[in-house]
Amino acid sequence: MGRIAEEYGTLVFNDHTMQELLPSATYKALAKTIKQGKPLDIEVANVVAHAMKEWAVAHGATHYTHWFQPLSGITSEKHDAFLNPQKDGRAIMTFSGKALIQGEPDASSFPSGGVRATFEARGYTAWDPTSYAFIKDEVLCIPTAFCSYTGEALDKKTPLLRSMEAVSQQACKVLALFGQDVARVTTTVGAEQEYFLIKESDYEQRQDLILTGRTLFGAPPCKGQEMEEHYFGAIRPTVNEFMKELDEELWKLGVSAKTKHNEVAPCQHELAPMFTISNVAIDHNLLTMELMRTVASRHGLVCLQHEKPFVGINGSGKHNNWSIATDHENLLDPGDSPASNLRFLVFLAAVVQAVDDYQDLLRITVASAGNDHRLGANEAPPAVISMFLGDELGRVVDAIISGEKGETVDSVYMDLGVSVLPSFERDNTDRNRTSPFAFTGNKFEFRMPGSQINLADANTILNTIVAKSLKCFIEAVEGAGDFEKAAYKWVRTALTDHQRIIFNGDGYTDEWIEEAERRGLMNLKSTVDAAPHMLDPKNVALFEEFGVLNEVENHSRYEVKLDTYSKLINIEGQTMSHMTKRKIAPAVTTYAEQVARTINAKKKANGDLKPKAEQKLLAKLNDGANAISDALDVLDEALAKAQGTDDVLAKARAYHDEVLAAMESLRAVCDEMEGIVSTEAWPLPTYNKILFYC
Ligand code: ADP
Ligand code: MG
Secondary structure, eight states: OHHHHHHTTTTBOOHHHHHHHSOHHHHHHHHHHHHHOOOOOHHHHHHHHHHHHHHHHHTTOOEEEEEBOBTTSSOBOOOEEOEEEOTTSOEEEOOOHHHHHEEOOOGGGSOOTTHHHHSOSOEEEEEOTTSOOEEETTEEEEEEEEEETTSOBOBSHHHHHHHHHHHHHHHHHHHHHTTOOOSOOEEEEEEEEEEEEEEHHHHTTOHHHHHHSSOSOOOOOSSOSTTOOSTTOOOOHHHHHHHHHHHHHHHHTTOOEEEEEEOSSTTEEEEEEOOEEHHHHHHHHHHHHHHHHHHHHTTTEEEEOOSOSSTTSOOOBEEEEEEEEOSSOBTTSOOSSHHHHHHHHHHHHHHHHHHHHTHHHHHHHTOOTTGGGTTTSSSSOOSBOOEEOOHHHHHHHHHHHHOSTTOOHHHHIIIIISSOOOOOOHHHHOOOTTOSEEEOSSSEEEOOOBTTOOTHHHHHHHHHHHHHHHHHHHHHHTTOSSHHHHHHHHHHHHHHHTGGGBOOSOTTSHHHHHHHHHTTOOBOOSHHHHGGGGGOHHHHHHHHHTTSOOHHHHHHHHHHHHHHHHHHHHHHHHHHHHHIIIIIHHHHHHHHHHHHHHHHHHHHHOTTOOOHHHHHHHHHHHHHHHHHHHHHHHHHHHHHHHHTOOSHHHHHHHIIIIIHHHHHHHHHHHHHHHTTSOTTTOOSOOHHHHHSOO
């Protein structure tokens, strides 16, 4: 343990290192930038850059990179050497303040959804000093935001930082009304990451896994997850070695990986870190995902991060635990005084109102081709957004809404608002695992995000919609004679108006979907259904109001979302067509030929024999081959049609309605053949083999 504590954060240019290595005036100037978001002076940047370089080189770094998150969602980096050749033939290692605070990647190769066409071809990256620089593979990585020269955000981090600022401003105003003088409020995130680990030797034989991250074929295994033995079960040695190395690598990078366990599905696991400030938590999650992939390859394993690698087996999600806090207080903690209770109720009601008013936006942040397979599939929350508050808090909320008969707002407030709220033990609040958005004691857990998703979008929306409700609150109570009464009245009205979003029952049932419809909640079943709501005037107005995304930036994200969706399904469709033609159909034919030969051989050996079993099998194989051929034609036609469609929404719709449907039919016949063709003749490792290894 001593070694771990010593190594924790050694590859991070963190506060401790800065204090040690920077002159005190520089440290103070930088700390101010970090805490208050003040711009960084170039003189200061020069000193910081020099110290950073010296530190990085001492830790074996040879290059630096601006590490950023383009709209593709993954991270990007371009490595530049510190090396600076001199006239006299020597070389020195240099790194300037300018290179630290600003970089110029070739922006043209990243998705921009038309922003660049409208504005400027070039983009630049700008240091986010609130997320520490770190060393990965001998490269000093500087977390940055990525913008166009005219200031449009070309990435996922910029809107997130803007949304954190927006919610901070509104929350500080709310706190001021409660008599608290706070300069900054931060949102916190703890991202629980699920993933699969399979053997590299199986992976290599599956083109579908290699090209699309999921299996496009595969009959159900003889044994699935019905025994429920994998969840929290003993971790197999290969996986244990992987997890140990992963933890150590993450700890060196200051990522506080805390919990690891097996998940419900065979080969499925989870890692949860300690929560931290949102933008850092998201940087850390992306780092974690990357390290999972690289560390796995050192253990003969492959880490699958797709939301649904195997049909019929639970998919992978990424729970987004979210809260809002001052330097020393979690604002979603009920606390034990009447004032902190009222403040808690205001923040609670603000979240309830936000989630109800902007269900569509939350749904959109988790919409992707991969996650479409998960939501509503009886293993993950449905596509309908609702909130779970738990029994105790639920009762408090019900009482606030209904009040005692005949009582005035004032007396209800005296009864409930002033009395001490129960402190919510996690065990009491966390029972409902089927809710998309659950209050779990002192935070909300948003359970819809998929395992591959960059959580920046979800948190950008969460922060912005909560900023909006807090602003509504401020407007409602400002100037009121009795602040507490006005605040309580707002809480009651907000909870009453938005109670339809609260649902404490089982979110996986069909009855709930019907009930949700009666309540008027949105059920946006797929990415294609959800995405158009990004352009709804109320949503565009929200982003403009809080300076999170202007109309062009928002539109670009709409285009990128649909374009990415179409591209992914196109790759899947093409991979499927290719694999069917080159592997599966030939395997069925070859096996049929083998069976036919057996029939003839038997008849030849003994004319009286009736090879009924082989005849039956041959007939099935023949029918299967025909069905595969027909289904393949339908898929190829659907692909050609979708590829020829221009409009971004119509194209995505064609992929959803026609290509996906054709893929499903083709899969069904191929999987049926998998069940009757001999193991030797079948060209792909099956679910039985992939999912159950030692
Ligand atoms: P689960 O039962 O879902 O595994 P845990 O209690 O283990 O839940 O916590 C899940 C995640 O929630 C962890 O990453 C944890 O750090 C995070 N978390 C706890 N408190 C907060 C908070 N105030 N804000 C954000 N995340 C939090
Ligand atoms: Mg969880």
